[in-house]
Amino acid sequence: MHATYARVQAERRPHLITLLGAPGIGKSRLVRDFIVREQDKVKSASSYERLVAPQVLQGRCPPYGEGVTYRPLVEILYSLLHVRDDESSEMVEDRFIEFVYETLDKAQSTEDPLEVARAIVRSVGRRADQISTISGSQSFIEGRERQRTATATLSKNPPSAPLGKSSPSATLIGKNADQSGGHIAFMRAWRVFLEALAQQQPLIIVIDDLQWADEALLDLLEYLTDRITNVPILFICPARPDFFERRRDWGGGRRNFTTLALEVLSQEESSELIDALLNSQDLPPVLRHTILTRAEGNPFFVEEIVRMLIDQKVLVQKNGSWHISTQNETLLTELASPMAPPEDTLIDLHYVFPLPRVPDTIQGVLAARVDLLEQTEKRVLQHASIIGRTFWLSALLELASNLSKATVVETLDSLIRHDFIVETEKQVRSPVGYDGVFVFKHVLIRDVV
Numbered sequence: 086m087h088a089t090y091a092r093v094q095a096e097r098r099p100h101l102i103t104l105l106g107a108p109g110i111g112k113s114r115l116v117r118d119f120i121v122r123e124q125d126k127v128k129s130a131s132s133y134e135r136l137v138a139p140q141v142l143q144g145r146c147p148p149y150g151e152g153v154t155y156r157p158l159v160e161i162l163y164s165l166l167h168v169r170d171d172e173s174s175e176m177v178e179d180r181f182i183e184f185v186y187e188t189l190d191k192a193q194s195t196e197d198p199l200e201v202a203r204a205i206v207r208s209v210g211r212r213a214d215q216i217s218t219i220s221g222s223q224s225f226i227e228g229r230e231r232q233r234t235a236t237a238t239l240s241k242n243p244p245s246a247p248l249g250k251s252s253p254s255a256t257l258i259g260k261n262a263d264q265s266g267g268h269i270a271f272m273r274a275w276r277v278f279l280e281a282l283a284q285q286q287p288l289i290i291v292i293d294d295l296q297w298a299d300e301a302l303l304d305l306l307e308y309l310t311d312r313i314t315n316v317p318i319l320f321i322c323p324a325r326p327d328f329f330e331r332r333r334d335w336g337g338g339r340r341n342f343t344t345l346a347l348e349v350l351s352q353e354e355s356s357e358l359i360d361a362l363l364n365s366q367d368l369p370p371v372l373r374h375t376i377l378t379r380a381e382g383n384p385f386f387v388e389e390i391v392r393m394l395i396d397q398k399v400l401v402q403k404n405g406s407w408h409i410s411t412q413n414e415t416l417l418t419e420l421a422s423p424m425a426p427p428e429d430t431l432i433d434l435h436y437v438f439p440l441p442r443v444p445d446t447i448q449g450v451l452a453a454r455v456d457l458l459e460q461t462e463k464r465v466l467q468h469a470s471i472i473g474r475t476f477w478l479s480a481l482l483e484l485a486s487n488l489s490k491a492t493v494v495e496t497l498d499s500l501i502r503h504d505f506i507v508e509t510e511k512q513v514r515s516p517v518g519y520d521g522v523f524v525f526k527h528v529l530i531r532d533v534v
C-alpha cells in the first residue's frame with residue numbers, strides 16, 4: 086500500500102486498492118495504520134523532501150436497503166466542509182458551492198464551478214425516486230438527516246416515503262445509469278472536482294464496506310480511477326470476499342486497480358495477540374489452544390473470545406495483567422498435558438470441552454457477551470442498534486424514554502468499558518447542549534444485538 090501510494094504521488098495518477106477480507110480480519114485497522122504512517126512520514130520528513138500531507142476523506146457504504154446510493158460521497162463532502170449539526174441544508178449547500186468555486190479557482194480550472202457544484206448537489210444523496218423528477222439545486226442533505234437521529238427520521242420522513250430502489254422512476258440509479266445524460270454529467274462533475282482538489286494536496290479516499298455499494302457508485306469509482314489524470318489520488322476500498330461474486334469484472338485488466346486479500350493470522354501471531362491483550366504470557370496452554378482453534382486466525386474473533394472469558398470471570402485481573410481464576414485453574418490442572426494437542430478433532434474436543442464453553446462462531450461469542458449484560462445495558466444496546474452503527478444520545482433518549490438521562494449516560498459508559506461501543510466524532514457534536522456520538526465497535530456487534 087505504501088509503495089502504491091508512493092507511485093500515485095510520483096506519477097500523479099489515480100489508483101484503486103480493493104482490500105478483501107472477512108469481517109474482523111483487520112481491514113479497517115490496516116487502513117487506519119496505513120494513514121497514520123503516511124501522516125507520520127510527512128511529519129518526520131526533512132524540509133527539502135517537500136512531502137505534502139495527504140487529505141484523507143472517508144465514507145462508508147451502509148448495509149443494503151439502509152441508505153441512499155451515494156451516501157459515502159455525502160459523508161466525504163460533509164467532512165470536507167466540516168459540517169456542524171446545527172447547519173441547515175441550504176447553508177451547507179451554499180457553502181459547498183462556494184467551496185467548489187474556491188477549489189476550481191485555485192486549480193485554475195476552466196470549468197464552470199456552478200455547473201460542477203450543481204451537478205454534484207443535484208444527485209448526491211437524493212432519493213432515487215426524486216432524481217428524475219426534481220431539477221435545480223435541491224437539498225442533498227436529506228439522506229444524512231434521515232440517518233442522523235431516529236427522532237428526526239421518524240417525524241420528518243414517514244415510512245411511507247421509502248428509499249426509492251424499487252420505485253418505477255428510479256431509472257437514473259443502477260443499471261440504466263449509463264444511459265442517462267444526468268448521470269454522466271454527475272460523474273464528470275466529480276472528476277473535475279476531485280482533480281481540482283487533488284492539485285492542492287494528495288487525496289486518500291476510503292470507501293469502506295464496498296460489498297454494500299450500489300452499482301452506480303461502483304460505476305463512478307471505476308470511471309474516476311480510469312479517467313482522472315495528472316493528480317495523486319489513492320482510493321482504498323475495504324470489502325468482504327463475496328464482493329467479487331457481485332461484480333466479477335471489477336477493475337478487470339486495468340493497470341491502476343489492485344486487489345489485496347488479507348490473510349488470517351498465523352498461530353504464532355494469534356498467540357502473540359492473546360499475550361498482548363492479556364498483558365501476560367502465562368495463559369494455560371489448554372485455554373490458549375481453545376482460543377486459537379476457535380478463532381482460526383481472525384483477530385476480532387480472538388479479541389472477542391478473550392473479552393468473553395473476562396466477562397465470564399474465567400480470566401481475572403491481577404497486578405495489571407489477566408490470569409485464569411483459581412477455580413478454573415484447578416479444573417485445568419486435572420487435564421492431561423496439552424502441550425502438543427493432537428490434530429484429530431474428536432480428541433481435540435477433549436481439550437475444549439471441560440472449559441467454559443466457547444461458541445464456535447464469532448456471532449455466538451458476541452451473543453454470549455451480550456447475554457452477560459444487565460437488563461438495562463441490553464435494552465440500551467438494542468435501542469442503539471435500531472438507530473444504526475453510529476448513534477446519537479438524543480435519539481437514544483427518545484427511544485429509551487422510560488429511562489432517565491443519567492441512567493442512559495451511565496449505561497453507555499459501562500458499554501464503552503465492555504468494548505461494545507466507542508464514543509466518537511466529538512468535533513461534529515451539536516453546539517446546542519450535549520449530544521454524544523457513538524459507534525458500535527464493529528458492525529458485527531450491532532448485527533448480533
Ligand SMILES: Nc1ncnc2c1ncn2[C@@H]1O[C@H](COP(=O)(O)OP(=O)(O)O)[C@@H](O)[C@H]1O
Pocket residue numbers: 106107108109110111112113114115323358384385388527
Ligand atoms: N494485525 C492485527 N493485530 C492485532 N489486532 C488486530 C489486527 N488486525 C485487526 N485487529 C483487531 O481486530 C479487530 C477487527 O479489526 P477490523 O479492522 O475492524 O476488521 P474488519 O474491518 O476487517 O472487519 C479490531 O479490534 C482490530 O484492532
Ligand SMILES: [Mg+2]
Pocket residue numbers: 112113114293323
Ligand atoms: Mg471494517
